[in-house]
Amino acid sequence: MGSLFEELEAREAAARVLAEELEAELAEVAAKLKLARESLERLRIARETVAEVLAEMTPGKSVAVTGAGQPTAGEPVASAYAGAERQVIGVLTVPNWQPGIGPELLPSVYRDILEVVADAPGPVRAKQIVPRIGLPAETGKIEGTRAKLKRLVEWGWLDEDTPGMFTLARRRGGVSTNSR
The missing domain is CATH 1.10.10.10 (Winged helix-like DNA-binding domain superfamily/Winged helix DNA-binding domain)
Incomplete structure (x- = not known):
């Protein structure tokens, strides 16, 4: 049988190994949590942006589109729709x-x-x-x-x-x- 100090040292070493393993797991979970929060934030922003765009695209209101297909901030730009009214079907728009x-x-x-x-x-x-x-x-x-x-x-x-x-x-x- 070993001395009491040897036993305490062995237990301390085992506790140290366990603590290091748990810290590594914690770091891995923290990294996954950070990625999940970033993804959640991107989805929240996308949802809010889509809601804003759809709210602005009411039936009977023309939406100006640039040549690259991007909506402008209010100034009319010639587009393939040539001022046609558009109705929203999901995210697809169809001209009258x-x-x-x-x-x-x-x-x-x-x-x-x-x-x-x-x-x-x-x-x-x-x-x-x-x-x-x-x-x-x-x-x-x-x-x-x-x-x-x-x-x-x-x-x-x-x-x-x-x-x-x-x-x-x-x-x-x-x-x-x-x-x-």
């Missing part, structure tokens, strides 16, 4: 129809829908459009397409004289679908 605006500014699914409506001999229903744009004729796909058709009517690209029957908006005399 105005003279001089072509379907190339619309997302591809909306262009496809316009092309099918333009090629139809008369008014079409959503369930007739769905297979022609490459979707299965399922209830969910039909309802989603019907919602898109209603949006196109709201934005002035289509007309719906009879509920559920869609045609190109007559005031333009047609849509050029060759600009894809």
